[in-house]
Amino acid sequence: MRSPPPAAASSSSPQRIRVRWKIFLFLFGFGFIAYVQQRGITVAGYRMMSDLGLTQMHIGWLETALLIGYTAMQFPGGVIGQRLGARRMFVLIGLIGFAACMATPVAPLFLKGEALFGVLLAAQLLLGASQGPIFPVSAGVFEAWFTPDRWALVQGLQSMGLGLGASLTPPLIAWLMSAFDWQRALAWTTLPALVLIAWWAGYGRNSPAEHPAVTAEELAELGPEPPARPDASISWSRVWELMKDRDVLTLTVSYVCMNYVFYLLANWCFLYLVQERHFTVLESGWLASTPPLAAAIGAGVGGALASSLGKRYGVRTGLRILPLVSLPAAGVLEFVAVDATNPYLAVAALALCFACVELNEGPFWAAIMHVARADSMAASGLLNTGGNVGGLIATPIVAYLSGHHHWSTAFLIGTAFAVASAAAWLLVDPTRRAVATALIASGPVLPAETSGVLKTRNVVLIVSDGLRWQEIFTGADPELLNEKNGGIWENERELRREFWRxxxxxxxxxxxxxxxGTVAVRGQIFGNQTQGSIARVTNGLAFSYPGYNEMLTGRPDARINSNEFGPNPNLTVFEWLNGLPELHGHVAVYATWGAFKDIFNVGRSHLPVQAGWDPPYRGTTSAREELLNRLYRSTTPIEDGDVYNAFLQVPLLDSLPAQQARVLFVGYGETDLWGHAGRYDQLxxxxxxxxxxxxxxxxxxxALPAYRDRTTFIITADHGRGSGPVEWKEHGVKQKxxxxxxxxxxGPDTPPLGERMHTAPVTQAQIAATxxxxxxxxxxxxVREAAAPIADVLGSTGSRPAP
Structure with missing residues (x-):
């Protein structure tokens, strides 16, 4: 009865394109154009060699120069981008890249021989350096503009832009070269970059909070509080820790191996089709577009799959699945390609191989973002540095082997790299660093601006499931004080006498x-909608398990979309506090609903949880305790899994003198049960x-010295309900x-401001940090994604607990 009907568990799609997706399209465009610019010379190189007197090794050195610049600027580019901001950074690197691209077709008009090759080499080096920061900076933009469950998706879709650019380039350049010449082919395909740069300069912003077109509704969709602008400074000690992190290193090594295959297919496919499979230049241009097109589709599909698998199986398992399956498949397909006697079958095998490789862009980049969190720009710069080392390894090897007509050897080496890349994922756990940081942390104090001494030594979080704000602020609802709307079974007049004023x-x-009489006089109450005080959930579902997860972990989790979800994969603030030495063993949970054993994940957290119909007293019991145990075992429940509030109250009060928990959760469930039953009198x-x-x-x-004047109560509900004669019974996205x-x-640290009016909104997600x-x-x-504490209830005190 706690869950809304299944159809209510998902909200309708927005009616307009959100600003974040427009920002994404710009980054998609930058990636697309970058690969058009990069791949142009690999196709034009066939004509450049004859026109300019270059050898295949010269073309190899030009591509190596681009890779050196591209690789060298991955990490520095991420640092510079973080300091300048994405808006200025993309304008800067876009203009530099445009100039470098135009230098290649223009230089032969003025130079020849070694001087010309030197300029071409410098232009490719500069082009690579200008494009190196694109993806580390994009990772920072994605972190600011998208929730973590979408990271794999947007990374995969951006990689699709790369693939589409790489797919379009061979036939386009080949056609332009056939119709005109290679110089105009390169120049004309470079010009659209200026339009994108100018458009981005006017529209782009570093974070949602800075963008004038972002509505409050879109900000709410991005999390419990507006995403912060990326930090303009980077701690070198944190970067050093990242460089030593086992998951960063393992992901980087795996990405090195995968990118040997990537660069083999991306840079050398055209020449392979011409030299080894003997297609014409025009045929090879179109056929060489097939593997990159398949790769583009694979990247987009891989991002969507990784995002879905991450939600279903958790980050650690969900992100592993695709690499462990698709990378060995890519290795097999490389072998098939070189062994095929039919050249078109070889092209098909190469296309499927490239798709299998690119399925993994979303998992790799989302994994490094999960590992690094706030340092995603730096970490993704390290990842992509390693990835392009794979290109630096591949380019001279393939150039040498292909120049000696040993294409098969080059591809078989790729098979070994693909298998090694997959094997490395068995050692990767993107959640390891976050969980370790959380559980080992010694409890750092709050920032200096809250520099007083706290009187609070104990905190109790109390929840009445599904209790509406309407009853809290206006009392009994006159529309429901009758049998027709409120399902009243008892004497309506008596009910009015008791609760109507x-x-x-x-x-x-x-x-x-x-x-x-007490809380509103000595504390604070938020949530009276009629008085400009907004308190709300941010999980988008408005039923129990998603609500409890949000309030206990500080953030919603899109994976948790059912009350039968099972053990909570997220670290609750209760589990985290129990991991601190001074609080270990002083955290407890008492709740009427049996599902709290999953919500607090007792199998992992080992928190003492008294929930549901489990008899509360164990071992040797007194007559009184045994009587309550018998009532637990023999009473017919209102609903399976929910014990009566009064039954829970007895062991809760009994625990105080002996247990003296310092962090206590108390969950009462009857108000939600009677609401679903349509019994307003009982509610x-x-x-x-x-x-x-x-x-x-x-x-x-x-009454106990350990608690007296040292305890703060936080009292709330996990969700609201609908309103009106029917909707009050239910809750969820269909019940407005x-x-x-x-x-x-x-509590002692909360200023007595009473009922809050015309104040800043607060959210359920802020409870954990509070x-x-x-x-x-x-x-x-x-938990870096957790919402900030509710500042008003902390008053002017707050960095240190009282001794």
Whole structure:
């Protein structure tokens, strides 16, 4: 009953193209043009050799010069791009690349012999250097403009742009050379770059928050808070740590191996078809476009598949699947290509081989971004440096072997590299660094601007499942105080006597006396939509498991789209805090819903979780404890998996004197159950008792020295509900308003501002970091994507807990 119907679990598609996808199209265009510029000389080289007196080794050296410049500027280009910003960086490198490309057809008009070759060599070196930063800087843009679950997709789609550029170049250059000459072929294919550069200069921005066309709705889609502008400084100590990281090194070595095959197919396919398979220049131009076209399709499909597999199986397993399958397949197809007697079969095998290779661009780049997180530009620069080392290895080897007509040997070497690349993925875990950082962290303090001493030593997060903000702020809903709309079974007059008041302020206080008599007086309450206070979920689903994951991990996870998802793959703030020495063994969970054993992933976290109908007392029990155990075992539930709130309250209060948990989660579920059942009378009674249970817990903790004046309560709901005579019973994307919640905070460090009005929006995702911040810890050091704490409830104190 907690989940909405399956059809409600996905929202409708936006009606217009989001700005982030327009930004992506620009980067797609830069990648496309870069490969047109790079591949032009590989096709034109056939005519350049005869016209300019160059040998095949000269063409090999020109391509090597481009690769040297391209490789050398990967990491420095990422650093410079981060300092200048993507907007200025793409204009700068675009103009340099344009000038370098135009130098190649223009130089023969003025120079000959060694001087000409020197200029051509310098032009290719400069072209490579100008294009080296494109993909590291793009990785930083993708990090700012897209959520992590889309990283593999956008990386794969951008690689598709490369493939399309490489696919278009051979037939286009070959046709232009046949119709005119190689100089005009290169010049005319370079001119469109100026249009793209000018357009980007006017439209591009470094981050969503800077773009005037980005709406608040689009910012909300990007996460619980607006993505920050990339940091303009880079810590060399962090870069050194990245260079030593086992997953960065393994991914880089694997990428070296894969890129031998990539450069073999991308740069030498045209000459192979002419020299070894004896096609004409025009035929070879069109046939040489087939492998890059297949590669382009493979890159796009691979990005989409990797994104989908990552959501389904988790980052570690999901990103491994494609490399482990497709790279060995690419090795086999290389062998098939050189062994085929039919030349068209060889072309087909090469095309499928290239597709198999390029399936892996999304997994490689998404993996390095997951490893590096905030340092993605630097790390992806290192990755692509290694990748282009593969090209530096391949180019002289293939140039030498092809010049001596040993094409088969060049391809068979590629088979060995493809298999080695796949094997390296068995050692890769993109999540290792993040989890290790989180679990080993010693709990760094908050930034200096919150430099007081915290009084809070204990934090309790309390959730009433599915309890609407409407009841919290206006009390009983008059539209539902009847049998027709509210399913009232008891005496309606008696129900009104208990909970109805003409004044909404009095009505809400009748329903929630502790919340409005104590919390609102001594703490803060967010979420009254009618008073300009917005509190909302950001997971886009508005039902239980996605909501609890969001509040406990600080960010939504698109993979979690069902209440039956199973063990949570994400690190909760409770598990992270339990990993800190001073809090280890002082974290506990009490909840009515059995699914919390998965939400807190007890198999991994080993947190003590009392949830569902599991009898609460173990070992030797008193008569009173055994009686409650019997009630747990013999009571007929409202719904399987959900124990009554009153049953949970007893072991919760019993645990306080002995256990004295410092970080405590309490989840009450009845309000959601009675809402789904359509029993508004029971929902009101349950909400009223919830308020009583919270008061009872507060008083019990204040009676103990370990908790008195040192404890903060955060009280909230996991989702809202619909409104009106029917929609109030359900929640989800089909029930408008289900994303709206409420958040209340009471504790020694929270200024007593009461009901918040006309204040900045707060989100469910901010709760995780707020819990840690109240204890003097920075959860975002462990989970960088987590939303920031709710600053207003921290007051002017906040970096260190009281001793």
């Amino acid at each position: 003409a004044d909404p302020a009095e009505r809400r206080k009748a329903l929630f006396p502790f919340l409005w 009101l009674h349950s909400a009223h008792l919830f308020d009583h249970f919270v008061e009872e817990l507060w008083n019990a903790m204040q 308003g289900s994303e709206n919640i409420w958040i209340a905070v009471l 819990i840690a911040a109240l204890l003097g810890k920075d959860y975002r050091q462990a």
